[in-house]
Amino acid sequence: MKKLPSATSDIRGASFEGRSDSFELFGEMADTLLYWVSELHRKLIENGVKQVFFLSREGQPLKQMFDCYCVRVGVPIQSRYLEVSRRSTLLPSLNALSEEQFETLFRQYRRMSLLEFLSSLGLDEFCTELSALLGLTTEQSNQRQEDFPESVLFSRLKALPRFIAIYDEQRLSRRKAFWQYLSALSEGDVPENLVVVDVGWKGTIQDNLYTLLCKGPATPVKSVTGYYIGLIASGAAGSANPKHGLLFSSIAGRSSRFHVFNENRALFEILLAADHGSAASYQIDTNGRASAVHDTFHEQEMLEALVFPVQRHIFARYNQLLDAVTLQASTQSLRLEQIARSHARLVFQPSQSEIDWFSSVFHVENYGVFERSFFTGVHKLPSFFDRLKFMFTVLRRNGRGLLGFWPWKKLDERVGRPIANLYGLIRYFQK
Structure with missing residues (x-):
């Protein structure tokens, strides 16, 4: 078990030194996040959860805040950081091409290009080759189709022998790599009920994980449960794939103060930035170790200059609030x-x-x-x-x-x- 951070440690460590007063913005976000963390901890204890997986990338700062909370209240829960994205988990979760409808992708995105479709599956490296076989120029492969799933181009792609071979080979190899990565992260003890935590909105990654782990080849995982800051759509939620919006939710009716917390969801995503690029796929190296493959970290310069200084301010206030709350021996x-x-x-x-x-x-x-x-x-x-x-x-x-x-x-x-x-x-x- 990894050592939890000490109760007095800064959540992001030395990289938060030298903050400027000009970045003392959105301080009340610390209040919101502390309330959410306390609710998450309470729910996990209530349900006897011993191991919880925070999903990248917003899960990185959320995990750090959760770990500090556990230390302060003296009731630890093992937390792990699972590097996933909608993109990295989609292809491993899919069926054979003849049976696949790509519902998880097309329920949200229909206007897209060939390149964007392949990139969503993490197959963008094959776009040039497949475009040539389809007789497309670079411009044509980048051109968005108004309804890609119903387009002639998509039908031609699915009938292309080379795409069928790439799709199946990469789907199976990445499924194997992901399972090996998850097993290693869990120290060989993948729980029967996988509990995941993320910022939320629809829980698409959870849907991919549920399909990958509970509907594919036999694994010990029987269900996936998700806890989120907020939910605005249920996706493929079900009895073995439940989702919970702990701060706000519009599932089965709007929760109290829904319109306040839902007003600017982008603010949560930006302020909960991680210090690495998005997971694009999974691979097994020559030493047999499985890992996530990162996409280019496009936002790095902007985050370091503008977001992380604000994040430091919010986390400093979070620690101060946490001190005050735990001194009262309760979070009431x-x-x-x-x-x-x-x-x-x-x-x-x-x-x-x-x-x-x-x-x-x-x-x-x-x-x-x-x-x-x-x-x-x-x-x-x-x-x-x-x-x-x-x-x-x-x-x-x-x-x-x-x-x-x-x-x-x-x-x-x-x-x-x-x-x-x-x-x-x-x-x-x-x-």
């Missing part, structure tokens, strides 16, 4: 209403520095569609006519998507602060 002071008020300040009353910071960062999508999401906003308030037009469009049912990652911020930029604040007030009290 962590009330949901109190946490919701605190979190509402982040998403409905942010400082200008926080707005500017959010506008300066980006998120890299490495599954389905491969692109960067920027959160930049407008530099000046639009004309009265443009504001009125935007509001009218948003109020129509088909215009809700215009509000983007952070609706309050979009309304502030496109309509003005009074309307944004009114929206925030309505959302805060909305059931």
